[in-house]
Amino acid sequence: MRAILALTGKDLLQTGRDRLAALFTFILPILFTVFFGFLFGSSGSDRLPVALLNLDDGAPAQSLITTLERGGMVELRPYSAVQRLGLEEAVQKDNVAAGLIIPQGFGSASDANVPSAPAIVVGKMGSSGSQSVMQSVRSAVDRVLGARAATAAALAALDLDSSPGSAEFQGGLAVSEAAYEHPTVTVIAEDAGTEAGRTPRGFDLSSPGMLVNWILFSLLTAAVALVQERKTGALRRLLTTRVRGIQIIAGKTGAMLCITLTQQVVLIGLGQFVLGVDYLRNPPALLLAMFSLSLLAASLGLMLATILRSEQAVISATVIISMVLAAMGGAWFPLEITGSTFAAIGHVTPAAWVLDAFRGVILQGQGVLQVLPGLAVVWGYALLFFAVAVWRFRFE
Amino acid sequence: MTFIKVENLRKQFDPPRGIVAVDGLSFHMDEGEIYSLLGPNGAGKTTTISMLSCLLRPSGGDARVGGHSVREHPQAAKELIGVVPQDIALYPELSARENLVFWGKMYGLSGAALRRRVGEVLEIIDLTERQDERIEKYSGGMKRRVNIGVALLHEPRALYLDEPTVGIDPQSRRSILDVILQFRDRGMTILYTTHYMAEAQELSDRIGIMDHGRMLAEGTHEELVKIVGEEAHVELTVDRHLEQLATAWREMDGVARVTVEEERAILLVPDATVTLPRLFETAAAVQARINEVNVTEPDLEMVFLHLTGRALRD
Numbered sequence: 001m002r003a004i005l006a007l008t009g010k011d012l013l014q015t016g017r018d019r020l021a022a023l024f025t026f027i028l029p030i031l032f033t034v035f036f037g038f039l040f041g042s043s044g045s046d047r048l049p050v051a052l053l054n055l056d057d058g059a060p061a062q063s064l065i066t067t068l069e070r071g072g073m074v075e076l077r078p079y080s081a082v083q084r085l086g087l088e089e090a091v092q093k094d095n096v097a098a099g100l101i102i103p104q105g106f107g108s109a110s111d112a113n114v115p116s117a118p119a120i121v122v123g124k125m126g127s128s129g130s131q132s133v134m135q136s137v138r139s140a141v142d143r144v145l146g147a148r149a150a151t152a153a154a155l156a157a158l159d160l161d162s163s164p165g166s167a168e169f170q171g172g173l174a175v176s177e178a179a180y181e182h183p184t185v186t187v188i189a190e191d192a193g194t195e196a197g198r199t200p201r202g203f204d205l206s207s208p209g210m211l212v213n214w215i216l217f218s219l220l221t222a223a224v225a226l227v228q229e230r231k232t233g234a235l236r237r238l239l240t241t242r243v244r245g246i247q248i249i250a251g252k253t254g255a256m257l258c259i260t261l262t263q264q265v266v267l268i269g270l271g272q273f274v275l276g277v278d279y280l281r282n283p284p285a286l287l288l289a290m291f292s293l294s295l296l297a298a299s300l301g302l303m304l305a306t307i308l309r310s311e312q313a314v315i316s317a318t319v320i321i322s323m324v325l326a327a328m329g330g331a332w333f334p335l336e337i338t339g340s341t342f343a344a345i346g347h348v349t350p351a352a353w354v355l356d357a358f359r360g361v362i363l364q365g366q367g368v369l370q371v372l373p374g375l376a377v378v379w380g381y382a383l384l385f386f387a388v389a390v391w392r393f394r395f396e
Numbered sequence: 397m398t399f400i401k402v403e404n405l406r407k408q409f410d411p412p413r414g415i416v417a418v419d420g421l422s423f424h425m426d427e428g429e430i431y432s433l434l435g436p437n438g439a440g441k442t443t444t445i446s447m448l449s450c451l452l453r454p455s456g457g458d459a460r461v462g463g464h465s466v467r468e469h470p471q472a473a474k475e476l477i478g479v480v481p482q483d484i485a486l487y488p489e490l491s492a493r494e495n496l497v498f499w500g501k502m503y504g505l506s507g508a509a510l511r512r513r514v515g516e517v518l519e520i521i522d523l524t525e526r527q528d529e530r531i532e533k534y535s536g537g538m539k540r541r542v543n544i545g546v547a548l549l550h551e552p553r554a555l556y557l558d559e560p561t562v563g564i565d566p567q568s569r570r571s572i573l574d575v576i577l578q579f580r581d582r583g584m585t586i587l588y589t590t591h592y593m594a595e596a597q598e599l600s601d602r603i604g605i606m607d608h609g610r611m612l613a614e615g616t617h618e619e620l621v622k623i624v625g626e627e628a629h630v631e632l633t634v635d636r637h638l639e640q641l642a643t644a645w646r647e648m649d650g651v652a653r654v655t656v657e658e659e660r661a662i663l664l665v666p667d668a669t670v671t672l673p674r675l676f677e678t679a680a681a682v683q684a685r686i687n688e689v690n691v692t693e694p695d696l697e698m699v700f701l702h703l704t705g706r707a708l709r710d
Contacts, residue, residue: 006501010487017489233483237546240449240479241502242471 003243007251008258011225015259021221025263029214030270036206036332047075048097048129051087051122054078058107059164060144063177065102067140074136076100091122097129098122100137110145111164147176205334207271207279208358212351213326214267215260215293219301220318222256226305227314245393249302249386256298257291264290279358281365288368289357292378296350299385306392325351334359350381399462399554399585400425400448406456407443407609417443419609420457427553430576430586432596434696435606436706441589442482443609445558448587449479462553478547480557484539485546488532492523492542495531496549503550513549520575521545537568544575554585561595573599593696605700612703621694624702627652627664630672633688634661634679644678668693 015021050068054061068074077096079087087099099122121134148164151172155162162169229235238248268286271277279286301318308314326332329351335343346352353374360366360374407418418440425431433441446452448459450470458465464472486495496514505513518524521541531539540560547555557576561569576599580586590596596603597617604614613620634641642661646654650671652664665671668691679686692698700706 002506003502003504006498010490010498013494014487014489232488233481233485234487236446236451237479237481237485237499238502239451240474240477241499242474242504243502 003247004251004254007243007248008254011252011255012258014225015221015255024214024220025218025259026266029210029263029267032214033203033207033210033267033270033275036202036210048073048133049095050074050076050133051090051096051099052076052078053081053084053087053099053101055081055104056102056106058111060107060110060148061102063144063147064106064140067144068100068136071136071140074133088122098133100133110148143180147173147180151176203271203275203277204359204362207267207275207277208355208362209326209331209333211264211267211271211358212293212329212355213322213331215263215297216300216322216326216331216351217319218256218260218263219297219304219322220315221259222252222298222301223305223308223314223318224311226252226302227308227311230309231311246390249390249393252302253298253386256301257294260294260297261290264294278362282361282367285357285361285366285368285371288375289354289361289371292357292375292382293354295382296354296378296385299382299389302389303385303392306389325349328352330355350378353377397427398424399427399429400459400587402444402448402457402459404457405444405447405454405459407440407447407452408455411455417609418447418454421606421609421611422457423604423611423614425554425585425587426601427585428580428583429601430580430588430599432600432603433587433589433606434591434593434596434603434700435589436591438608439591439606440609441606442558444606445479445556445587445589449477449556450474475550476553478550478552478555480544480547480555480560482558482560482562484543486531486539486542489530491528491530492518492534492545493527495542496545499546500549505550513551517545517548520548520578522571535568537564537571540564540568540572541575544572548579552584554587555579556587558589559591560588561590561592569595593700597696603696605696605703607700607704613699617696620696620699624694624698625664626694627666628668628694629690629692629698630663630665630668630675631688631690631692632661632663632675632686633659635685635687637682637684640682641679641684644682645675648674648678650674 015025052065054065065076069076074097079099084101087101090096091099101120101122103120121130121137151169152162152164155168155172160166160168226235229238235248239245268279268290272279300321304318304321305314308317328346329335329349330343330346331351335346335352338346356374357366357371357378360371364370401424403422405418405421406416408414408416421440421444423431433439433444435441443452447454448461448466450466450473454467458467460466461473462476464476466473487498490498493514496517497510500510500514515524518527521544523538523541523545526534526538531542534542544557544560560576561572564572573595576586576588580599586599588596588599600617602614602616603620605612605620613623638656638659638661642654642656645651645661645663648671650665650667652666655662663671663675672689672691676686
């Protein structure tokens with residue numbers, strides 16, 4: 001055991017003094033996580049951006065704006081009257097999902113109970129974003145005008161003052177709006193595969209994806225270290241000491257586990273505390289997934305190093321294999337957006353299974369028992385890779 | 397007392413058709429002796445050391461180190477040996493001290509014993525003052541010294557050195573040879589491989605000459621030289637009267653043999669220093685001029701040439 005710890009300590013010391021290792025272990029993974037997060041559409045908000053031009057200063061217009069903001073679907077970006085062209089340009093350039101123009105007279109027309117000047121939605125009507133904005137605006141207009149109409153009708157029936165400026169109208173409107181806030185019947189929409197009411201954001205996808213990608217890339221460290229030891233003759237020399245081959249493998253595995261677990265702690269910390277990815281929904285399951293990923297990277301790296309002889313061959317093979325595994329396993333883009341065939345092929349790789357575990361924890365709060373079957377596949381692969389590494393090492 | 401006994405050792409890579417690197421090698425080493433394996437590159441020296449280090453399993457035969465078979469009890473045999481490989485088998489990112497501490501742990505040392513031994517070895521290899529520098533900054537000679545130091549950590553009874561002076565400057569080479577002689581004085585048994593004839597001659601109590609995996613001859617330097625005789629070879633090139641001079645030299649005292657080849661006469665003489673002036677006098681007497689003289693004292697190079705028909709450096 002002492003020899004194994006010494007081997008692990010020596011590898012950690014060597015890695016710690018390697019500036020290039022720091023680049024690949026921490027700096028590039030962080031940059032790629034943020035980059036892919038933005039690529040997947042993480043602006044920090046999952047609302048559709050909508051340019052707003054409000055030309056009416058009446059209460060109904062203000063009420064419409066408040067209703068839209070509370071609805072949670074759109075994020076309003078105000079434009080002034082002189083910026084109308086700017087609004088249209090923003091829509092054309094896809095800086096916003098759509099534009100909303102509330103025309104002058106919108107409020108007074110509704111209060112006069114005459115056909116209202118319509119709120120205008122400017123957008124590319126074929127796009128899903130514009131359609132969603134259209135639905136939201138229509139729903140909000142119905143709600144605002146409906147509340148006002150219902151209040152006026154009720155007051156008229158009671159033979160009370162139903163003019164919008166009266167105290168009775170304002171009181172009645174408050175009751176109507178409260179009724180909308182707390183309806184007796186509601187409909188809840190739930191996304192299949194995620195926590196109730198929650199849609200995956202860009203960083204929910206990029207953070208675990210890049211985590212798996214860069215941990216797999218770290219197998220390069222293990223593989224190259226072993227090949228360099230072979231090249232310098234240090235490996236042969238180790239075998240002239242008391243140390244046995246299996247202890248050398250164990251020592252190197254220990255170092256790889258330490259390095260990749262530290263790497264994971266940093267990247268998960270970044271995800272949890274900076275990017276808002278909820279890794280800590282089930283810590284035991286998260287730890288299990290982390291350990292499984294580290295074990296996978298270590299075993300694969302050692303296997304490649306024992307099969308391939310030259311440093312150049314090891315570098316080429318590990319870069320290609322880690323990238324292919326990451327891409328096919330869904331680390332670069334979720335397998336859910338690919339076809340069923342690609343998703344099935346992707347699950348031939350251990351990367352897909354370990355990524356399923358991470359995303360299960362983040363998006364669904366899965367526990368140990370739920371992630372265990374998928375991670376068992378990962379352990380199977382790790383066991384196979386270790387077996388090949390040990391077998392090959394005997395022929396050194 | 398015999399410490400290492402090699403009996404009919406054989407190694408074939410990728411049998412049955414692979415090359416036979418060592419073919420029926422037998423020799424023994426007494427305790428406290430320096431034994432050199434001398435031979436050109438590819439002679440099988442490193443393969444032999446690898447088998448004696450328990451790195452390679454012999455295809456046939458066996459070797460015993462301190463009574464332990466390298467086939468049957470490799471771990472016990474390893475305990476008794478220190479191996480200095482041909483390569484600088486160290487970790488360049490670590491300092492000399494860190495390297496020694498790490499390798500000490502690999503040899504099973506720990507705690508105060510490890511610290512004491514690392515300090516002693518740093519003294520032996522004369523790197524105490526620069527022990528905390530990373531060895532990637534060391535000169536070739538300093539790296540070689542650390543390479544040797546690693547093998548001394550566990551105070552082995554036998555030390556195998558595989559061409560430890562390759563690629564270093566003469567001063568560093570001298571320093572390493574002196575260190576090796578010190579080990580011998582302390583009673584350590586040393587197996588040394590080299591293709592430098594002078595090193596083998598200077599260091600060794602006995603020398604084994606290898607080629608193509610086989611032992612061609614072994615013995616002390618003097619014993620080996622006797623294989624080609626004890627006379628010096630003197631080659632003379634003259635401008636005229638070669639046959640006449642050869643006849644005269646054959647009758648001269650102190651000349652054992654004379655042969656004529658083209659423009660040259662080759663003489664075997666027991667003492668070239670005494671004989672050479674008289675050879676010149678004879679030539680002058682017949683108005684001939686000696687244009688070129690080559691004197692070769694008998695050495696291991698000549699022995700190797702005699703045994704294989706090739707020069708050692710080929």
